[in-house]
């Protein structure tokens with residue numbers, strides 16, 4: 162007959178082994194560390210705005226091997242876009258794209274940014290990186306609105322005001338959507354992407370993502386410098402990294 166101490170010993174050993182196995186399973190099942198520390202491993206990306214610019218940029222992220230949720234207030238409209246991009250792409254609501262992404266990319270009319278913040282600032286503040294591609298444009302957002310953004314420090318500081326706590330980097334603000342696919346990974350010297358941000362980790366992740374999709378990031382300064390990253394300014398358009406450094410050096 163088996164003694165009670167021996168049975169107790171067996172039970173303790175079983176509980177100990179089962180606990181270790183469960184711990185290993187739980188660790189393996191964890192989602193990738195948000196941001197993946199700019200290691201080049203796949204990052205989940207949520208696109209808020211999947212129009213011309215958001216659609217083109219998201220496509221480059223998918224082609225670089227990142228899972229992307231493209232969003233719309235009418236996600237059914239994105240069926241064609243995601244079907245053409247394969248299993249890494251899917252469509253969802255704005256809320257779903259934000260929940261999905263380790264990184265969130267915002268490419269919407271700038272006038273919609275405040276409303277986005279009111280609905281989602283808390284969730285966006287949890288992300289390792291929020292890339293702000295959006296620009297205040299008078300013909301779209303209205304003269305008075307654009308003037309008011311300028312008076313508050315310009316795009317960058319105002320994005321931070323609308324999305325409190327978010328780790329924002331402005332990028333891709335003035336490269337036309339129709340040119341992105343052509344310019345990505347171009348032969349010879351890469352096209353530079355001026356970026357502005359205050360958070361070192363967010364900047365590192367943005368730099369890594371920008372290189373992966375075939376451009377060269379150039380940090381031009383803190384988020385306050387984001388006001389220079391809009392179309393129609395010296396940094397707007399297509400420049401080499403050296404040109405961006407030179408232009409940025411003359412700005413303040």
Ligand SMILES: NC(=O)c1ccc[n+]([C@@H]2O[C@H](COP(=O)([O-])OP(=O)(O)OC[C@H]3O[C@@H](n4cnc5c(N)ncnc54)[C@H](OP(=O)(O)O)[C@@H]3O)[C@@H](O)[C@H]2O)c1
Pocket residue numbers: 209210211212213214215216232233234235238255268269270271273276277294295296297298333334335336337338339
């Ligand atoms: N086009 C370019 O070449 C280019 C280049 C650089 C930067 N940008 C900037 O990128 C932004 C988008 O420009 P775009 O040309 O891509 O515009 P677009 O083609 O008109 O697309 C706008 C996108 O914003 C979404 N959107 C609009 N209002 C929204 C709201 N309240 N909440 C959530 N999503 C909203 C729309 O989604 P729905 O499907 O829900 O309507 C749509 O996906 C602008 O700020 C622009 O300055 C554009």
